[in-house]
Structures are given as C-alpha cells and as structure tokens.
Amino acid sequence: MKDAxxxxxxxxxxxAIGLDGYAPYLMNRIMGxxxxxxxAEMGALGLSTAKMRALAILSARDGLQMSxxxxxxxxxxSTLSRAIEGLETDGLVTRQTDEIDxxxxxxxxxxxxxxxxxxxxxxxxxxxxxxxxxxxxxxREAFLTTLRQMLRNIRKHDF
Amino acid sequence: MKDAxxxxxxxxxxxAIGLDGYAPYLMNRIMGxxxxxxxAEMGALGLSTAKMRALAILSARDGLQMSxxxxxxxxxxSTLSRAIEGLETDGLVTRQTDEIDxxxxxxxxxxxxxxxxxxxxxxxxxxxxxxxxxxxxxxREAFLTTLRQMLRNIRKHDF
Numbered sequence: 001m002k003d004a005x006x007x008x009x010x011x012x013x014x015x016a017i018g019l020d021g022y023a024p025y026l027m028n029r030i031m032g033x034x035x036x037x038x039x040a041e042m043g044a045l046g047l048s049t050a051k052m053r054a055l056a057i058l059s060a061r062d063g064l065q066m067s068x069x070x071x072x073x074x075x076x077x078s079t080l081s082r083a084i085e086g087l088e089t090d091g092l093v094t095r096q097t098d099e100i101d102x103x104x105x106x107x108x109x110x111x112x113x114x115x116x117x118x119x120x121x122x123x124x125x126x127x128x129x130x131x132x133x134x135x136x137x138x139x140r141e142a143f144l145t146t147l148r149q150m151l152r153n154i155r156k157h158d159f
Numbered sequence: 160m161k162d163a164x165x166x167x168x169x170x171x172x173x174x175a176i177g178l179d180g181y182a183p184y185l186m187n188r189i190m191g192x193x194x195x196x197x198x199a200e201m202g203a204l205g206l207s208t209a210k211m212r213a214l215a216i217l218s219a220r221d222g223l224q225m226s227x228x229x230x231x232x233x234x235x236x237s238t239l240s241r242a243i244e245g246l247e248t249d250g251l252v253t254r255q256t257d258e259i260d261x262x263x264x265x266x267x268x269x270x271x272x273x274x275x276x277x278x279x280x281x282x283x284x285x286x287x288x289x290x291x292x293x294x295x296x297x298x299r300e301a302f303l304t305t306l307r308q309m310l311r312n313i314r315k316h317d318f
Contacts, residue, residue, distance in 0.1 A: 013276070013277070013280055014219045019219050022283075023291075024287060024290070026309075027189065028233045029231075030306065031183065031187060033313045059174060060178050072178070117173075124183070128181065131183070133312045140305075142298070142302075143301075147186065147189065148179055150189050153293065154193070
C-alpha cells in the first residue's frame with residue numbers, strides 16, 4: 001500500500017500517515033486533557049463542564065440566545081438547558097424574553113456569575129499557557145490563524 | 160481593564176483576548192463538529208464513537224493493552240471496556256492475555272475489524288480534508304508541529 005502512495009494522493013489508511021500526522025487525533029488528545037484538567041479543578045466549585053463553558057462564553061458574549069450559546073459552548077441543548085436552570089437557581093445568570101422573538105430567551109451573567117467566571121478564568125489561562133509552553137508568539141499566531149480557517153471550513157452556523 | 164493590559168501580561172479575561180484568540184475554544188468547536196459528523200455517518204454501521212476510535216487506533220497501533228488504548232482513544236476505561244466487549248462479540252477484535260503481564264490483555268483487530276475500519280477511514284479522511292480546505296501543505300505541517308508540541312506539553316503518559 002505504502003509504495004503505491006504519492007504525496008498528493010489520499011493516504012491508504014491511518015497507519016500510512018501515522019497517528020501523529022492526523023490532526024483530529026492530536027486535537028482529541030489535547031482537548032481530552034484540557035477538559036479533564038478543568039473538570040477536576042472546577043468540580044470543587046460545583047461547576048460541570050456545561051456550566052463552565054456557559055459562563056466562559058457569556059463572559060465574552062453576554063445576552064446570547066440559548067441556541068447560539070449551545071453552538072458556542074459545544075453543549076447539547078438538553079444538557080445546556082439543565083445547566084442554565086442550575087445557574088439561574090444559584091443566581092449566576094438571568095433569562096429575559098427576547099424583545100423581538102418572544103419565544104426565545106437571552107441569557108445574561110449576573111454579578112455573582114461574573115465573580116464565578118473570575119475564579120474560573122485563571123485556571124483556563126493556566127491550562128492554555130501549559131499547552132503553549134515553548135511555542136513562540138509567531139507560531140501561536142500561525143496556529144490560531146489555521147484554527148480560525150478550519151472552523152470557518154466546517155461550522156454549520158455563521159459564527 | 161483592557162488599558163491596563165500589556166502584550167506580555169496575562170489577559171484580564173476571555174473578552175480581552177476574544178473567543179477567537181483562545182485556542183481551546185476554537186479546538187472545542189472544531190472537534191465538536193468533527194465528532195458529530197463522524198457519529199452521524201457511522202451510526203448507520205452501528206459504531207459508537209468509542210468503537211470508532213478503538214478501531215482507528217488499533218489500525219495504526221495493533222495489540223495495545225486496554226489502558227493504553229483508552230489513552231490513545233481518549234475514552235474512559237469503563238466505556239472502552241463495554242465498547243471492546245461489543246467489538247469482540249461482533250468478531251471485530253480479539254483479546255489475548257499479555258505474555259509478560261498475565262493480568263493485562265492485548266486487543267487485536269481481526270480481518271472483520273480491519274474491514275470495518277476500511278469502511279470508516281474514507282469518512283475520517285473526508286472529515287480531515289474538509290477541515291484543511293484552503294490551508295497549504297506548509298501551513299498544515301506547521302500546525303501539526305505545534306499540535307505535537309502541545310500534546311508533549313500536557314500529556315500525562317509517555318505516548
């Protein structure tokens with residue numbers, strides 16, 4: 001199989017390019033470790049992965065509708081609904097009916113929710129910095145540029 | 160907050176660098192879409208995400224022990240055990256007791272399992288190629304180099 005391969009042809013199998021040559025494998029490994037690290041650190045604060053991601057996204061994009069929040073946070077709508085209910089009960093977010101689309105609601109961080117994110121953020125930053133150790137600013141910028149292009153390539157939404 | 164920031168200081172919050180400047184956000188979005196695409200396509204073949212990943216890893220690293228397979232595939236041991244039992248029942252893998260460590264077993268693809276992977280691989284390759292559309296070979300190589308460094312930075316195992 002390998003002898004028949006040309007540089008521009010499609011590799012015959014995963015062994016032909018190797019695990020380390022298949023970006024989704026590397027990204028799954030990296031994100032698995034990132035998510036496990038934050039889950040372990042934030043479990044003590046009573047924050048599930050869905051709650052953490054909702055707080056983080058809202059800290060940067062407040063007032064999102066539930067459906068858009070689910071896309072940004074990569075959390076299924078049913079899981080997200082439960083997470084937002086929990087955050088609302090604990091006073092971290094509020095829900096308001098959308099002024100234009102009355103069937104939809106917009107989620108907003110409260111001051112308590114903002115304070116919870118402020119405790120979460122140093123852990124997110126540490127996890128981020130651990131990933132990029134030994135990687136130059138230029139390499140990181142090139143990496144981010146490629147990631148943005150990849151997301152534009154495969155996302156189903158306009159954001 | 161933003162005025163106080165210097166280029167080399169730690170950003171005050173996620174809004175300061177933006178979602179598109181935080182690599183784990185972009186990687187979660189991309190991998191969420193990649194995994195959803197393969198799950199939808201492979202569900203018809205009766206392959207769960209855990210089974211798909213086990214077949215893919217074994218196609219490149221046959222004869223792994225269960226614990227190492229879980230690390231490579233980023234699947235919890237309990238979920239992986241059930242997936243491997245299912246694959247064994249269906250004749251896609253076999254388990255042999257390790258010759259040195261008699262408490263451990265090694266998982267091997269059968270010819271039927273290899274054939275199942277061969278049906279999965281074109282979908283994995285399509286998902287990969289869709290990600291990298293419009294990205295040059297040089298950019299892709301730089302991206303892979305950064306990913307490999309990131310995995311070395313944060314992994315808990317020697318592989």
